[in-house]
Amino acid sequence: MTVYLIAQVKVTDDAWIPTYAEKVHDIAAKHGGKYLSRSGRITPIEGPQPDLSLVALIQFPSLDDLKGFVNDPDYASFAKARQDGTHSTFFAIDDTDAAGTIPYLGKGG
Template sequence: MTYYSVLAVTPTDEGWIPDYVPVANELVAKHGGRYLARTTSHQQIEGADSPAALRIILEWPSKEAAEAFVADPEYAPHLRARTRGSDSVHFLIEGKDVLA
């Protein structure tokens, strides 16, 4: 079943970004994922204010693929750098409609 990663990221120190992006690109592809959106162009239209500089949506072929990406030892130092250098949230969402 398809899963989606939905992230909101606001860098607090941009020093990690140049090293992060190429490695993340490679590892997302390695684990069967693909970026659907990486953009600073977004607008919140409902709910309490939840600002973020960047919104990211990735598609994964399975929950296991997404979890393997996050747990990949090659990704670990880059994840730590992103976590230290940004305010980030990451949701993993199952691609099904439970209300249908």
């Protein structure tokens, strides 16, 4: 089942960004990950402006693939650098419909 990694990032020290941006895409791709967005253009539609520098959305074939990416030893040093230079939250969602009324999505449980 397709899952999406949503990364909400507030940069506090940008020293990690060039190397991370250059290398991590390939590590995600090794696990079937595909960046759908990595944007700092955050436009509030409802509620206050979030205190974020960027939001990334990465699609993976499965939760196991996503976990393979975040737990990949090749990613560890990049993750540490990001964690040291940001306040960030990563979470996953799948492509199910919690209400079960959208026919092209799986029914959530």
